Amino acid sequence: MFAPYLSIAVLAALDAICGGIRAALEGKFTDGIFITGFIINTVLAALLAWIGDKIGVDIVLAAVVMLGGRIFLNLSLIRRLLLTKATS
Amino acid sequence: MEHARSWTIQISVLSVIMGGLVALSLKTQDRILKDQLPDVRQGRLARAFVELREDATSLRRQVLDLQKRLREYQLQTGSDSEKSKLLAQDLMLANVLAGTVSVSGSGVAVTLRDSKLAERKPNDISEADWRDLSEEYYIHDRDIRDVVNELRASGAEAISVNDQRVTGLTPIRCVGPVVMVNDVRTAGSPVIVRAIGDPDALLSGMMMTKGVLDAFRDVDPTMVSIDKVKSMTLPAYAGSTTLRYAKVANEVKANEAQRQSENAERLGDKAVQDPQSVIRDGGKK
Numbered sequence: 001m002f003a004p005y006l007s008i009a010v011l012a013a014l015d016a017i018c019g020g021i022r023a024a025l026e027g028k029f030t031d032g033i034f035i036t037g038f039i040i041n042t043v044l045a046a047l048l049a050w051i052g053d054k055i056g057v058d059i060v061l062a063a064v065v066m067l068g069g070r071i072f073l074n075l076s077l078i079r080r081l082l083l084t085k086a087t088s
Numbered sequence: 089m090e091h092a093r094s095w096t097i098q099i100s101v102l103s104v105i106m107g108g109l110v111a112l113s114l115k116t117q118d119r120i121l122k123d124q125l126p127d128v129r130q131g132r133l134a135r136a137f138v139e140l141r142e143d144a145t146s147l148r149r150q151v152l153d154l155q156k157r158l159r160e161y162q163l164q165t166g167s168d169s170e171k172s173k174l175l176a177q178d179l180m181l182a183n184v185l186a187g188t189v190s191v192s193g194s195g196v197a198v199t200l201r202d203s204k205l206a207e208r209k210p211n212d213i214s215e216a217d218w219r220d221l222s223e224e225y226y227i228h229d230r231d232i233r234d235v236v237n238e239l240r241a242s243g244a245e246a247i248s249v250n251d252q253r254v255t256g257l258t259p260i261r262c263v264g265p266v267v268m269v270n271d272v273r274t275a276g277s278p279v280i281v282r283a284i285g286d287p288d289a290l291l292s293g294m295m296m297t298k299g300v301l302d303a304f305r306d307v308d309p310t311m312v313s314i315d316k317v318k319s320m321t322l323p324a325y326a327g328s329t330t331l332r333y334a335k336v337a338n339e340v341k342a343n344e345a346q347r348q349s350e351n352a353e354r355l356g357d358k359a360v361q362d363p364q365s366v367i368r369d370g371g372k373k
Contacts, residue, residue: 003113016102038102
């Protein structure tokens with residue numbers, strides 16, 4: 001019964017990691033933002049999943065799409081940063 | 089450098105947590121897949137149910153039609169010669185006993201209904217306790233079976249429950265709020281049991297003190313009503329009459345079975361004379 005929340009948490013963690021690595025490569029990493037970002041994202045996504053469950057709309061998809069998109073965005077930025085770092 | 093270590097540690101820790109979450113997620117997914125019922129949509133189930141029910145109704149009608157035609161044939165052969173007339177009469181008697189023909193006659197109608205007291209829950213009793221206490225306000229399948237049994241004991245020749253003919257193989261059971269008779273769902277309240285036979289004998293069987301209906305009279309007399317009926321018609325059994333396992337026994341085996349039955353009767357006599365002997369010998373000899 002917690003399965004949707006669990007998968008959301010996995011996504012949120014992955015997103016936080018990508019975001020963290022990107023921020024670190026950009027030299028903008030801040031302790032508080034990293035951890036709170038992860039926690040708040042997880043809680044919000046879980047809340048959406050719960051509400052969606054109650055009203056019968058898969059709002060959880062919104063969180064999944066958003067988090068997934070951000071993971072791809074961050075990954076592409078990381079790639080770019082690493083490449084520019086390697087070539088320079 | 090201090091700053092750099094801080095982010096590697098944090099990201100590493102979070103990665104470990106994510107690893108744990110992924111493992112947990114995989115495990116639950118695995119369990120869900122194992123537990124999951126085959127994917128059936130309720131709408132499709134409902135449609136299938138309605139279709140099957142209509143099929144069942146039309147098939148039952150078909151059975152009745154075929155039985156009617158069979159009886160016409162039997163009657164026709166009966167009119168041919170004296171011998172076949174006797175045969176047809178015998179056959180008709182067997183049909184009446186088996187419940188495969190509709191029969192008319194006098195008898196009684198026993199109506200059982202859930203007590204109205206069941207709706208009036210006193211405020212100072214919890215929901216769970218009331219469920220236990222109100223049990224006796226409802227008609228149960230065992231009550232119907234008891235009534236049917238008592239009617240048979242009182243000499244009923246044909247019985248129907250909620251207009252479903254009771255045959256020698258008819259199951260009567262409750263499934264939720266309905267009563268299944270011959271695997272047909274009928275109303276759980278009121279349940280009307282009709283029996284053809286001597287009205288007075290049937291009535292006295294029903295009214296017997298310490299009888300099947302005694303308990304109801306203590307709880308709520310309105311749960312039961314018994315009426316003598318001058319003339320009524322019970323429907324024929326409309327279910328399947330195919331036998332797959334029972335075969336007519338050959339003479340040797342039949343005699344053996346008859347001997348066993350006589351033996352059992354003797355044991356019964358013995359039990360009446362000396363009740364302790366049954367416990368002592370365990371009914372072996």
